[in-house]
Amino acid sequence: MASEIAEQVSAQEKTSLQRILEEAEKQFSERGFDGVSVNEVANAAGVCKANVFHHFASKQELYDRVLARSCEAFAGELDGWQLQGRSLAERLAQIVESHEAFLRRRPHGTRLILRELSAGRLDGSPVFPLLQRNFERVVGMLAEVADELRDGIAPAQVARLVLSLNLFGFQSEKLDERRVALGALPSRDEARRQLIDLILHGVLQR
Amino acid sequence: MASEIAEQVSAQEKTSLQRILEEAEKQFSERGFDGVSVNEVANAAGVCKANVFHHFASKQELYDRVLARSCEAFAGELDGWQLQGRSLAERLAQIVESHEAFLRRRPHGTRLILRELSAGRLDGSPVFPLLQRNFERVVGMLAEVADELRDGIAPAQVARLVLSLNLFGFQSEKLDERRVALGALPSRDEARRQLIDLILHGVLQR
DNA sequence: ATTCCGACCAACCGATCGGTCAGTGATCCC
DNA sequence: GGGATCACTGACCGATCGGTTGGTCGGAAT
Numbered sequence: 439m440a441s442e443i444a445e446q447v448s449a450q451e452k453t454s455l456q457r458i459l460e461e462a463e464k465q466f467s468e469r470g471f472d473g474v475s476v477n478e479v480a481n482a483a484g485v486c487k488a489n490v491f492h493h494f495a496s497k498q499e500l501y502d503r504v505l506a507r508s509c510e511a512f513a514g515e516l517d518g519w520q521l522q523g524r525s526l527a528e529r530l531a532q533i534v535e536s537h538e539a540f541l542r543r544r545p546h547g548t549r550l551i552l553r554e555l556s557a558g559r560l561d562g563s564p565v566f567p568l569l570q571r572n573f574e575r576v577v578g579m580l581a582e583v584a585d586e587l588r589d590g591i592a593p594a595q596v597a598r599l600v601l602s603l604n605l606f607g608f609q610s611e612k613l614d615e616r617r618v619a620l621g622a623l624p625s626r627d628e629a630r631r632q633l634i635d636l637i638l639h640g641v642l643q644r
Numbered sequence: 645m646a647s648e649i650a651e652q653v654s655a656q657e658k659t660s661l662q663r664i665l666e667e668a669e670k671q672f673s674e675r676g677f678d679g680v681s682v683n684e685v686a687n688a689a690g691v692c693k694a695n696v697f698h699h700f701a702s703k704q705e706l707y708d709r710v711l712a713r714s715c716e717a718f719a720g721e722l723d724g725w726q727l728q729g730r731s732l733a734e735r736l737a738q739i740v741e742s743h744e745a746f747l748r749r750r751p752h753g754t755r756l757i758l759r760e761l762s763a764g765r766l767d768g769s770p771v772f773p774l775l776q777r778n779f780e781r782v783v784g785m786l787a788e789v790a791d792e793l794r795d796g797i798a799p800a801q802v803a804r805l806v807l808s809l810n811l812f813g814f815q816s817e818k819l820d821e822r823r824v825a826l827g828a829l830p831s832r833d834e835a836r837r838q839l840i841d842l843i844l845h846g847v848l849q850r
Numbered sequence: 851a852t853t854c855c856g857a858c859c860a861a862c863c864g865a866t867c868g869g870t871c872a873g874t875g876a877t878c879c880c
Numbered sequence: 881g882g883g884a885t886c887a888c889t890g891a892c893c894g895a896t897c898g899g900t901t902g903g904t905c906g907g908a909a910t
Contacts, residue, residue: 469678470763472678472679473676473677526848530847549762555815555816556815557675557759558674561818587847588848590838591847595835595839595842602809602813603812605812606811607808609761609764610761610808611764612764617800622800623798623801624801632796632797635797636797636843636846637846640842640843641802641843641844642732642792642794642844
């Protein structure tokens with residue numbers, strides 16, 4: 439009996455602060471800063487509004503913290519990519535696949551950053567350098583095998599290409615789903631395979 | 645004297661309705677549906693709030709109308725692309741260039757649609773078929789020279805690639821600007837040239 | 851001349867917004 | 881056992897939100 443309660447408690451043993459951050463990420467990613475009230479976040483996290491202001495000085499500070507967390511998650515992900523000794527083709531395939539898997543694993547954080555990106559508001563934001571640094575690391579992964587690239591193709595361009603396509607693909611996923619179901623577009627796995635092939639060899643016939 | 649007044653009037657001769665729509669597009673594209681109040685739109689258009697509700701039943705209806713207008717603008721743009729008898733390479737170059745120019749010519753509408761896209765809210769939206777139809781037309785432009793494509797490369801995939809890269813490039817423009825200024829990324833013209841080359845021939849050395 | 855109608859506005863409505871404040875109960879320190 | 885600190889709450893604040901109401905005004909129709 440006591441163990442039942444203890445079980446429930448330990449299963450639910452996230453601090454209010456953690457629950458606030460998680461719910462805020464989810465809600466902000468779905469409806470944006472202005473579309474979510476502090477009350478909604480608080481209720482979803484099971485606390486009262488005033489408690490949110492106990493942990494964060496303002497709604498904006500809560501939002502900034504959530505955004506920073508999402509950026510940091512990607513930095514951590516990058517550490518796990520094993521690319522030493524791999525060829526350009528292998529690296530590209532790995533990056534496309536791992537990046538896409540990451541986006542799908544953390545849809546809320548991804549949407550949040552995409553939202554911020556399309557709003558164009560993160561110019562002077564403290565998140566900006568974080569994104570920049572993550573991008574730079576991917577560029578580095580490709581620069582190590584720059585000799586496999588054709589002349590005049592900069593690693594930064596390739597990195598931009600790959601990340602853009604993955605991000606935009608994620609962003610317009612809903613649009614694709616119907617077309618995939620109708621057979622007008624290939625499945626996700628097939629599309630990814632084609633994409634990598636396309637980046638490597640271009641679209642023209644030999 | 646009378647002519648001066650007439651001049652001023654004719655220079656300002658947009659109907660309130662037009663001014664409301666234009667200002668609404670601008671403001672919604674910058675701060676989103678929830679970030680803009682009807683009052684702000686009304687003041688920017690030089691009318692009072694009640695007048696907005698005279699022309700539109702609700703804030704949502706105003707937003708939907710603005711969104712639809714932005715989609716239709718792109719459909720009109722597509723009519724102007726002359727591609728008959730052109731090769732795949734020429735078509736790609738033309739599409740990339742014209743599309744990018746269009747995005748830059750109508751930044752508000754572009755941002756508005758991108759915003760809606762990343763919010764993932766336009767599933768059942770009436771705008772959805774409009775976007776779909778525009779995309780289909782671009783696919784058609786490439787399908788006409790499908791024989792120039794390598795086996796297993798679908799025209800729809802290529803269209804998706806091109807439009808995605810342009811749209812995402814526009815979306816993350818602010819992020820790039822600094823890197824271009826620092827010389828870490830090539831200029832826009834050079835980047836576009838590289839992009840087209842890259843799509844045609846891939847990144848691998850021969 | 852009167853009626854009608856669409857464009858337009860000031861004033862107002864209830865609801866909700868971000869944020870504040872005084873206070874409660876648990877924990878730890880001395 | 882008495883402070884001090886902590887996470888936390890209900891009640892409240894002024895401002896602003898989307899939307900409504902009653903009414904003015906000028907021009908076209910009758």
